[in-house]
Amino acid sequence: MIFLLLVVWPIAMSGSAWLVRRTPLLATLTAAIATLVELVLLGRVALDDPARLLGINVVVTATSQLTLGVLAVSVLVNLLSSAVFAQGEHVPAITLLLLGCGAAVAIFAAPLLATTVVLIAGGLAALLLLDTPTFTLISPALLAAALRFLVLWVVGAALLFVGLLLQRPAASPLATTLVVLGWAVLLGLFPFHLAFPPLAATANVAVIGVIGGVLQLLGVLLVIALRPTQLVADALAQQLLVAFGGLSVLGGALLALRATPRRTIMLLLTARLGLIAVALGQPTEVGLRSALALIATHALATALLVLGLALGERRVAGRSESVGILRERPLAAIACIAGLLTLLGLPPFGGWGPLLLLSQALSGSPVVLGCCALGLVIAALAATRLIRDLLIRPPVVATTRTLAFDDVQLLPAAIPGYAPGLVRIALIVLLTASLALGLAPDLLFVPLNAAGR
Amino acid sequence: MLESLALGLLAVAVVAMVLVRDWRPTVAWLLLAFAGAAGVLQQQPWAAPEVGNLLFAAEALTGLIVAGMLLITGLTFSRDYNVEDLDEFGLMELRRAARRAAHLDVPHRANDYVLPGVGLLVVLGGVALLPRLYAGPNGVELVDYTWTLLLLGGVLQLVISQNLLKIGGGLLLLALGLQMLYVARSAAVGLVVLALLDVAMLVLALTIAFLCGLLYGRLRTLDVGEVYRQGP
Numbered sequence: 053m054i055f056l057l058l059v060v061w062p063i064a065m066s067g068s069a070w071l072v073r074r075t076p077l078l079a080t081l082t083a084a085i086a087t088l089v090e091l092v093l094l095g096r097v098a099l100d101d102p103a104r105l106l107g108i109n110v111v112v113t114a115t116s117q118l119t120l121g122v123l124a125v126s127v128l129v130n131l132l133s134s135a136v137f138a139q140g141e142h143v144p145a146i147t148l149l150l151l152g153c154g155a156a157v158a159i160f161a162a163p164l165l166a167t168t169v170v171l172i173a174g175g176l177a178a179l180l181l182l183d184t185p186t187f188t189l190i191s192p193a194l195l196a197a198a199l200r201f202l203v204l205w206v207v208g209a210a211l212l213f214v215g216l217l218l219q220r221p222a223a224s225p226l227a228t229t230l231v232v233l234g235w236a237v238l239l240g241l242f243p244f245h246l247a248f249p250p251l252a253a254t255a256n257v258a259v260i261g262v263i264g265g266v267l268q269l270l271g272v273l274l275v276i277a278l279r280p281t282q283l284v285a286d287a288l289a290q291q292l293l294v295a296f297g298g299l300s301v302l303g304g305a306l307l308a309l310r311a312t313p314r315r316t317i318m319l320l321l322t323a324r325l326g327l328i329a330v331a332l333g334q335p336t337e338v339g340l341r342s343a344l345a346l347i348a349t350h351a352l353a354t355a356l357l358v359l360g361l362a363l364g365e366r367r368v369a370g371r372s373e374s375v376g377i378l379r380e381r382p383l384a385a386i387a388c389i390a391g392l393l394t395l396l397g398l399p400p401f402g403g404w405g406p407l408l409l410l411s412q413a414l415s416g417s418p419v420v421l422g423c424c425a426l427g428l429v430i431a432a433l434a435a436t437r438l439i440r441d442l443l444i445r446p447p448v449v450a451t452t453r454t455l456a457f458d459d460v461q462l463l464p465a466a467i468p469g470y471a472p473g474l475v476r477i478a479l480i481v482l483l484t485a486s487l488a489l490g491l492a493p494d495l496l497f498v499p500l501n502a503a504g505r
Numbered sequence: 506m507l508e509s510l511a512l513g514l515l516a517v518a519v520v521a522m523v524l525v526r527d528w529r530p531t532v533a534w535l536l537l538a539f540a541g542a543a544g545v546l547q548q549q550p551w552a553a554p555e556v557g558n559l560l561f562a563a564e565a566l567t568g569l570i571v572a573g574m575l576l577i578t579g580l581t582f583s584r585d586y587n588v589e590d591l592d593e594f595g596l597m598e599l600r601r602a603a604r605r606a607a608h609l610d611v612p613h614r615a616n617d618y619v620l621p622g623v624g625l626l627v628v629l630g631g632v633a634l635l636p637r638l639y640a641g642p643n644g645v646e647l648v649d650y651t652w653t654l655l656l657l658g659g660v661l662q663l664v665i666s667q668n669l670l671k672i673g674g675g676l677l678l679l680a681l682g683l684q685m686l687y688v689a690r691s692a693a694v695g696l697v698v699l700a701l702l703d704v705a706m707l708v709l710a711l712t713i714a715f716l717c718g719l720l721y722g723r724l725r726t727l728d729v730g731e732v733y734r735q736g737p
Contacts, residue, residue, distance in 0.1 A: 164698055220641070
């Protein structure tokens, strides 16, 4: 029963969120409560206890429980940002549908069914990316990026589907290659990352959270769900995943060196995802543990970066700012810097523990370890440049007024703060979590040890 | 016999979808492709008659809904200007644009069919070879030609299309091909997966319709090239 609830509950509640979509706060509250209930259900599910649902084998392993939990928390952060920063009215409903897709991928022990669900999630995500507030003029660049994303996602899912089916009656190198290519396209690994940076550059800031915190985690969840059947016994699949991961770490970091701020963030996330792919490509327990730890800190860093960037870019009537975000909006700057440090694995934030585990997992592969280390150094340079451009450099004040500009808006009775109370609380929680994981890594390692076994 | 007929229908529909440049006939050919796929599904040896009929009905219904969505989208977002709302200067501009357009020899040039034609030859070669190279446990069956035709045809359609509705048609052909592949190669065909693939096609059609609406609202065209010209 609880398996069925895990999938059906968010989908049913998305209907409720859609019905009250005209009242955005109520819709977001409904979706947030539904996500919290999903987390409770996930905590109560029996691990490694197979059952039958609709004639299909279902099981929740500790790894899929952890990844789905991280995805659900990311959904919560995205819902929070959709409540505070203007987004389309369908965002809560579609986000819940994506959570339902994640639950289906996590519990159904059927690779083809999971791939089909991911295909559906791609279509829903394209709708979500384009769901902007009413009367917002959508740029052609955003439309182009969304179309590119949709096509790449369908092609990725198709490659995976074909690869999985061609493995019958016996596995072949072509089938394995197709499977890993499908994973690489779905995760947005280099050189299949083409859709994500333009989306991050042109869409709402929260889209970075949707991509990094929900979509890419859904892809990772799919890899984890299929890992026992595909990766543990197949050396070619491991090598290909490590190759794509290594390429992503280096390629993502190198491209980030010369990109605009939003693209830089997306490319740094791609590099980080490359590390996760490298870790998933290791057939050892340490490799899996490091992958899970990297996933948790990836979601944490994404949430911090998205909230920080959104606060930094938020237009507040009456605020005239002449110096950089670092001095004008310190909370936004702290969130961005903490997110970047978590992403790069620099103490005292929580990213260094997973990297330490990864280095242990890669102790037998010095070339891959060297690639990852080089990629991290380049990523650190890109992050430094990002901090300079985004946080320290004074803002460029527009000399021409846009059509949406209204002088009346510039005459408030009191100047409001740039960070709503809810976002302040969320940022403090996230910062505390990152610091806690950095100062006491056992908080992460103890549950991971159980999951890895 | 009926399965061969369905495959023939499917082949005609895919070839026509690739060659036809206008989106209107594409929708009709897409519907025909769904009808062919439904016919192939119904004739599968593992499906009892009642299951076969159910699959046929489900596939035909999905095809009708998907084609209906694309048709309504196309008709809604390819309307001409409302002439009655234009002033005399607007009408003058419109007449001038019409005169210019009449002199442009855009449609039906032989060169426009070179790429689709060559692509179709490659696709047909692939359809003839791939099922033999990657034969299933029971050897080459008719349904193997179906999925190779749909998958390769879908990819070709994606590569050569400039119109958003035609790209949507390519994505739907790909999804239909996945369904046929599943039927052909799965050890035990699950109705849940088939149903979810139908849902995936509906979601894809919905997304394409939404994209068409946004694109037309912004640029007054469904030409994808225009999006990239006016892009970043």
